[in-house]
Amino acid sequence: MTNATSPSTASSKSSGAGREHRPAHDPTPQQERAGQGTRWVSLLRKNQMALVGALIVVAYCLMALLAPVLAPYDPVEMDFLAILQPPDRTHLLGTDEFGRDVLSRLLYGARSTVAVAFGAVLLAIAVGVPIGVAAGFVGQRTDTVLMRSMDVLMAFPALLLALAVIAILGQSTINIVIAIGVVYIPQFARVARAAVLSVKHLEFVEAGRAVGLSAGTLVLRHIVPNIWGAVIVQGSISLSLAVLYESALTFLGMGTQPPMPSWGLMLSDGRRFMQLAPWTVVSPGVAIMGLVLGFNLLGDGLRDILDPRLRGAVGNQSFSSK
Amino acid sequence: MTRYVVVRLLQLAPILLGVSVLVFLMIHLIPGDAVDILMGTQVSRTEAQVQELRRLLGLDQPLHVQYWDWLSRALRGDLGVSLRTARPVAEEIAARLPLSAQLTVMTLALAVLIGVPLGIFSAVRHNTPADSLLRILGLIGLSIPDFWLATMMVLFASLYWPVIHLGQYVPFWTDPGHNLRVMLPPAIAFSSGLIAIVMRFTRSSVLEVLGAEYVRTARAKGLHEAVVLGKHVLRNALVPVVTVVGFYAGYLLGGTVVIEEVFALPGMGRLALNAIAQRDYPMIQGIVLVVATLFVLVNLAVDVLYAVLNPRIRYD
Numbered sequence: 001m002t003n004a005t006s007p008s009t010a011s012s013k014s015s016g017a018g019r020e021h022r023p024a025h026d027p028t029p030q031q032e033r034a035g036q037g038t039r040w041v042s043l044l045r046k047n048q049m050a051l052v053g054a055l056i057v058v059a060y061c062l063m064a065l066l067a068p069v070l071a072p073y074d075p076v077e078m079d080f081l082a083i084l085q086p087p088d089r090t091h092l093l094g095t096d097e098f099g100r101d102v103l104s105r106l107l108y109g110a111r112s113t114v115a116v117a118f119g120a121v122l123l124a125i126a127v128g129v130p131i132g133v134a135a136g137f138v139g140q141r142t143d144t145v146l147m148r149s150m151d152v153l154m155a156f157p158a159l160l161l162a163l164a165v166i167a168i169l170g171q172s173t174i175n176i177v178i179a180i181g182v183v184y185i186p187q188f189a190r191v192a193r194a195a196v197l198s199v200k201h202l203e204f205v206e207a208g209r210a211v212g213l214s215a216g217t218l219v220l221r222h223i224v225p226n227i228w229g230a231v232i233v234q235g236s237i238s239l240s241l242a243v244l245y246e247s248a249l250t251f252l253g254m255g256t257q258p259p260m261p262s263w264g265l266m267l268s269d270g271r272r273f274m275q276l277a278p279w280t281v282v283s284p285g286v287a288i289m290g291l292v293l294g295f296n297l298l299g300d301g302l303r304d305i306l307d308p309r310l311r312g313a314v315g316n317q318s319f320s321s322k
Numbered sequence: 323m324t325r326y327v328v329v330r331l332l333q334l335a336p337i338l339l340g341v342s343v344l345v346f347l348m349i350h351l352i353p354g355d356a357v358d359i360l361m362g363t364q365v366s367r368t369e370a371q372v373q374e375l376r377r378l379l380g381l382d383q384p385l386h387v388q389y390w391d392w393l394s395r396a397l398r399g400d401l402g403v404s405l406r407t408a409r410p411v412a413e414e415i416a417a418r419l420p421l422s423a424q425l426t427v428m429t430l431a432l433a434v435l436i437g438v439p440l441g442i443f444s445a446v447r448h449n450t451p452a453d454s455l456l457r458i459l460g461l462i463g464l465s466i467p468d469f470w471l472a473t474m475m476v477l478f479a480s481l482y483w484p485v486i487h488l489g490q491y492v493p494f495w496t497d498p499g500h501n502l503r504v505m506l507p508p509a510i511a512f513s514s515g516l517i518a519i520v521m522r523f524t525r526s527s528v529l530e531v532l533g534a535e536y537v538r539t540a541r542a543k544g545l546h547e548a549v550v551l552g553k554h555v556l557r558n559a560l561v562p563v564v565t566v567v568g569f570y571a572g573y574l575l576g577g578t579v580v581i582e583e584v585f586a587l588p589g590m591g592r593l594a595l596n597a598i599a600q601r602d603y604p605m606i607q608g609i610v611l612v613v614a615t616l617f618v619l620v621n622l623a624v625d626v627l628y629a630v631l632n633p634r635i636r637y638d
Contacts, residue, residue: 152340156614157576160594167598167606168351244467248580251469252595267470271584274477281477285470292465300461 050301056294064110073101075108076259084277094279096270102280105261106287112250112262113291116177117242121235123181124188129231131185132192136200137219147193150186158183162245166254176255180245184238191234195227229306236302240295247288263288327626334618341618342396345611346389349379349603357381360405360601378403379603401608406600411608414593419612421589424494424501425581426574428509433516434567440517441524441563442556448529456521463518472511472584479507491587508585512578516570523566524559531559561632568624572617 045051063070072092079099087094093102135146156164165179199205200223208218249255250264258265263284270280349356357375373382380388395402401411444456494501531537532555540550579591590609597605 148336149340151337152344155337155341155618156610157573157617159579160576160610160613163579163594163598164348164606164610167601167603168348169353240465247467248469251580252583254598267473271473271476274473275480278477278481281470281473285467285474288467288470289462289465292467293461296461296464 047301047305049297050305053294053297053299053301056290057298060110060291060294061114063107064114067104067107067111071101071104071107073104075100075104075261084273084280086277087279093283094277096266096277096280097273102266102283105266106263106283109261109263109266109284110287110291112173112256112260113243113246113288116173116180116246116255117239117295119177120180120242120246121184121238123177124184124238125231125235127181128185128188129192129227132189132194133196133219133224133227135189136193136196137215137223143193146189150189153182154186158241159245159248162249163252163254166249171254171257173256176246176249179249180242183245184242187238188231188234191230192227195230196223199223199226233299233303233306236295236299240292240299243288243292243295247284323629326629330622330625334622338615338618341614342393342611343389345607345614346392348607348610349381350385356603360603378405396611401611402604404597404605405602406597406605411604414605415590415608415612418588418590418593420493421491421587422575422578422582422591424505425509425512425578425587425589426571428505429513429516429574430567430571432509432513433520433570436513437517437520438524438560438563441521442528444521444525445528445532446551448525457525460518460522460525463514464522466514468511468514469580469584471514472508472581475507475511476584504587508581508587511584512574512581516574519570520563520567524563527562528555528559531555534558561628564631565624565628568620568627571624572620575616575620576613 067075077100079095082091082095082099084097085091085095085099091101091103093106095101096105131146131150135143153161161183162176162179165182166175169175169178205218205222208222213221246255247262247264247267250262251268253265253268256262256265258269266284267281270277270284274281352359356379357372360375361372376382380391383391392402399412401415403409404411404414407414440456444453447453491504492500537550537554540554541547545554577591578589579595581587582589582591583595590613594606594609596602597609
């Protein structure tokens with residue numbers, strides 16, 4: 001990503017494309033020399049919303065990774081002497097109708113949700129971005145065919161499309177990843193295509209073409225590095241919805257199968273006894289909400305950072321500055 | 323204008339065709355043989371039964387013949403027969419669609435009635451504590467899973483107002499009062515996310531217009547702030563809000579399933595859920611086809627409405 005030092009113009013619309021290299025604030029020479037990673041960290045530090053979001057997301061990821069260390073009990077071990085226990089010192093969040101520890105199940109449940117959300121979005125990026133780049137870069141017939149097929153996929157409401165994919169493939173965690181991934185493919189294709197179109201005719205690409213770079217080199221070294229900003233913003237927005245879809249689908253019994261825990265499933269199972277044991281339905285919902293909130297904050301913050309055009313409207317500065 | 327509508331309709335044709343191909347192919351995309359899966363639970367199955375089912379599903383014909391048969395029947399309103407109830411799929415869907423459609427309409431209405439005023443208020447008072455509070459509430463609204471909110475509503479109702487029984491669903495025309503009493507709680511739960519979306523979008527749209535030069539001009543010529551807001555700002559700012567709301571109309575229709583499940587409403591979502599659990603493929607195909615078609619048509623209506631409201635924009 002070092003050679004794409006393009007001066008991007010202000011003409012690119014809506015996608016935030018080509019803005020990766022425009023610093024959010026006047027850069028000090030030091031920042032100018034700093035690597036891409038440092039730039040991201042310093043931008044995150046300046047946008048507190050994104051920082052809080054990133055911290056929440058990291059905390060959930062750690063929860064998922066460290067579940068075996070953190071969980072006080074085995075998430076599937078039943079204890080019929082401790083059925084529907086209210087939260088107390090031995091079971092911080094209480095137990096469910098099989099005497100399983102709700103906290104331990106929440107911690108392990110984070111694994112399914114986090115893995116599915118990231119897996120689905122990565123799948124959508126891996127398929128959608130190449131489609132969008134091809135459509136935008138090649139243009140003409142290729143563009144029409146590819147983008148019309150994306151329109152067909154977008155003609156299905158998201159949850160229904162995911163359900164249809166599961167109806168075809170069967171009910172399992174992997175299939176939920178595929179189902180949610182399929183839903184997002186067109187969106188990444190669109191974002192990538194728009195981003196490519198906005199940098200395609202800039203001078204540095206024309207220059208690359210003029211010195212005889214092959215199409216592949218041109219795309220990989222000069223176009224792709226400039227569309228990541230848009231893809232990352234779309235990614236963080238998609239992650240928040242992917243968490244909601246994952247929990248909705250597991251709630252409907254379409255994903256993680258019992259006895260393995262997932263938040264949606266815990267919520268769904270807890271409903272039978274919720275008047276006796278409200279804690280079984282409260283905590284999974286709070287867990288879902290926290291993670292979605294984290295991704296939303298991160299997505300909002302990243303959009304502000306990467307798309308300064310919107311900053312006046314969304315951020316804290318005066319809107320009249322434009 | 324007519325030309326624009328015709329052009330958009332022509333653009334829709336290939337999309338609807340693509341939708342129909344995908345829906346048709348669903349049963350062929352199932353890993354393994356659909357007939358094997360359907361028959362799987364039966365211990366004693368005869369070859370005659372297998373052939374009969376294959377014929378019933380139309381799987382004994384070449385692919386293009388199957389598609390053509392299926393499409394021409396679908397266009398005449400014949401979506402096949404449910405494998406579980408033996409009733410026509412179209413009939414079952416027609417019986418369940420009104421509930422889901424009503425839930426969608428009520429949710430949209432709530433989102434607009436609550437989201438738009440809050441968004442305007444937030445924009446006008448931007449950078450005040452009230453604005454900050456609304457923005458935080460907006461983020462929470464976006465993040466709260468609607469089915470969890472719905473579950474919490476059912477839980478609180480059962481714990482603290484056990485006398486209130488939500489009751490069974492009746493069609494609106496049979497008993498409007500009873501119908502609304504049953505449908506309002508699900509609509510409230512379902513609208514939480516959309517209220518937040520509409521509010522956030524309205525806020526940024528109004529803020530953007532407030533910074534426009536014609537608004538400065540309007541203020542400079544001494545117009546009262548209320549007139550500036552009503553005549554110059556809102557008229558321009560609310561046009562894009564129409565698109566957002568319209569986009570979610572179709573979206574909601576495909577998402578009623580979870581809310582219907584929580585409130586035990588006999589809508590199309592639960593029909594789909596049962597069909598998936600029972601592997602009732604004609605039913606699944608019928609529902610997906612109907613909802614996707616409605617989704618596309620609603621989006622067309624929104625595009626047209628947008629073009630009517632905003633003469634500056636014509637996509638030729």
